[in-house]
Amino acid sequence: MIDITDIRQARGNIAAFIHKTPLIHSDSLSALTGADVYLKLENLQKTGSFKVRGAINKMTRVSGEKVIAASMGNHAQAVAFAARALGKKAKIVMPATVSLVKEEATRGYQADVLLFGEGFKDALEHAHSFKDHVFIHPFDDDVVIAGQGTIALEILDELESVDAVFVPVGGGGLIAGIAPAIKSLSPKTRVIGVQTGSAPAACVSFKEGKIIEQTPGPTIADGIAVGRPGERTFEIIRTYVDDMEQVSEDSIARAILLFLERKKLVVEGAGAVTLAALMDQGNQLRGKRVVLVLSGGNIDFTIVDRIIRRGLVTNGRIGVFEVTVLDHPGSLASVAGLIASRRANILDVVHDRLAADIPFGKTRVIFTVEIRGKRHHDEILAGLAGQGYEVKTRAGC
Numbered sequence: 532m533i534d535i536t537d538i539r540q541a542r543g544n545i546a547a548f549i550h551k552t553p554l555i556h557s558d559s560l561s562a563l564t565g566a567d568v569y570l571k572l573e574n575l576q577k578t579g580s581f582k583v584r585g586a587i588n589k590m591t592r593v594s595g596e597k598v599i600a601a602s603m604g605n606h607a608q609a610v611a612f613a614a615r616a617l618g619k620k621a622k623i624v625m626p627a628t629v630s631l632v633k634e635e636a637t638r639g640y641q642a643d644v645l646l647f648g649e650g651f652k653d654a655l656e657h658a659h660s661f662k663d664h665v666f667i668h669p670f671d672d673d674v675v676i677a678g679q680g681t682i683a684l685e686i687l688d689e690l691e692s693v694d695a696v697f698v699p700v701g702g703g704g705l706i707a708g709i710a711p712a713i714k715s716l717s718p719k720t721r722v723i724g725v726q727t728g729s730a731p732a733a734c735v736s737f738k739e740g741k742i743i744e745q746t747p748g749p750t751i752a753d754g755i756a757v758g759r760p761g762e763r764t765f766e767i768i769r770t771y772v773d774d775m776e777q778v779s780e781d782s783i784a785r786a787i788l789l790f791l792e793r794k795k796l797v798v799e800g801a802g803a804v805t806l807a808a809l810m811d812q813g814n815q816l817r818g819k820r821v822v823l824v825l826s827g828g829n830i831d832f833t834i835v836d837r838i839i840r841r842g843l844v845t846n847g848r849i850g851v852f853e854v855t856v857l858d859h860p861g862s863l864a865s866v867a868g869l870i871a872s873r874r875a876n877i878l879d880v881v882h883d884r885l886a887a888d889i890p891f892g893k894t895r896v897i898f899t900v901e902i903r904g905k906r907h908h909d910e911i912l913a914g915l916a917g918q919g920y921e922v923k924t925r926a927g928c
Contacts, residue, residue: 574828670704671761680708703764
């Protein structure tokens with residue numbers, strides 16, 4: 532099991548290759564959550580995530596020329612970058628389902644990318660079959676873990692009396708590096724791991740006291756969609772981590788949106804889980820000094836529009852509801868006029884005349900509107916119902 536000496540040594544090994552990322556205070560997020568919030572911006576790290584720390588530290592110990600890794604994206608880019616920086620050749624196995632953005636970014640670091648399988652487990656097993664390459668594990672490796680732990684040293688260099696550090700968790704490499712360093716230098720600081728409820732294996736394992744494998748579901752936090760924590764990482768988590776929490780996909784989408792709007796920061800779903808967890812805690816950490824580790828910023832911009840839309844719906848900024856009206860001229864204008872009178876901006880209108888439950892001579896109109904919160908949404912629906920219209924809110928509103 533690694534200790535503070537290993538992490539300090541890693542810091543010296545990687546210093547010439549990485550950024551010392553900013554640690555910034557956020558007035559807006561502090562006001563929103565009641566905590567004294569600081570952000571560790573690993574989304575601004577080289578390759579766009581913390582993974583480069585562990586990859587560089589590991590690669591400095593590798594004597595062979597050829598290395599191989601399996602990854603959903605961030606570890607892939609980190610290994611490819613590290614190999615290029617240290618004069619090695621990297622082969623990266625990625626699932627066929629990986630985002631095009633992360634695949635192309637990995638190729639951009641001159642790695643040989645091989646797509647295999649439907650998930651991380653398939654890619655990992657296939658990578659192990661290349662016996663002439665040195666395998667670089669994404670998280671379950673002491674040298675990789677020590678590299679990730681350098682984040683904690685940077686936090687404590689700049690900030691005293693930290694009450695809690697929130698850390699994203701997939702396989703556990705990041706928190707397994709951060710937690711021993713924090714507990715060694717600031718024992719009273721709570722270390723809290725965060726997972727998406729769509730991929731909760733590490734959290735469930737922590738609660739049960741043993742490793743439990745769970746197949747990840749679809750998630751916007753794809754960077755932490757891992758079905759099983761590592762053997763090494765789990766032992767460190769059991770020893771040093773204070774708590775593990777799960778957050779919903781809606782909470783993650785809302786957090787991504789808040790980072791964009793309030794801080795002008797691009798944070799991927801895996802990195803946004805820490806803010807989602809802090810918001811879910813309500814006032815439990817009011818007045819406490821809290822650090823959120825934003826683990827990466829490699830978000831797939833082909834789905835950003837959907838993520839932002841989901842965040843706006845969750846945050847009460849967009850409402851979606853359906854109104855059943857007579858299917859004759861003027862009906863739509865009447866409903867639109869009532870909505871406008873409540874000062875809501877109509878963004879989209881869809882007619883549905885073919886559903887089996889719609890009576891002949893009527894049509895269902897689905898409105899997407901810009902609103903000012905749930906109260907405003909409810910006022911609009913109440914106003915329409917008061918005029919005799921059949922109204923129904925849509926899922927997620």
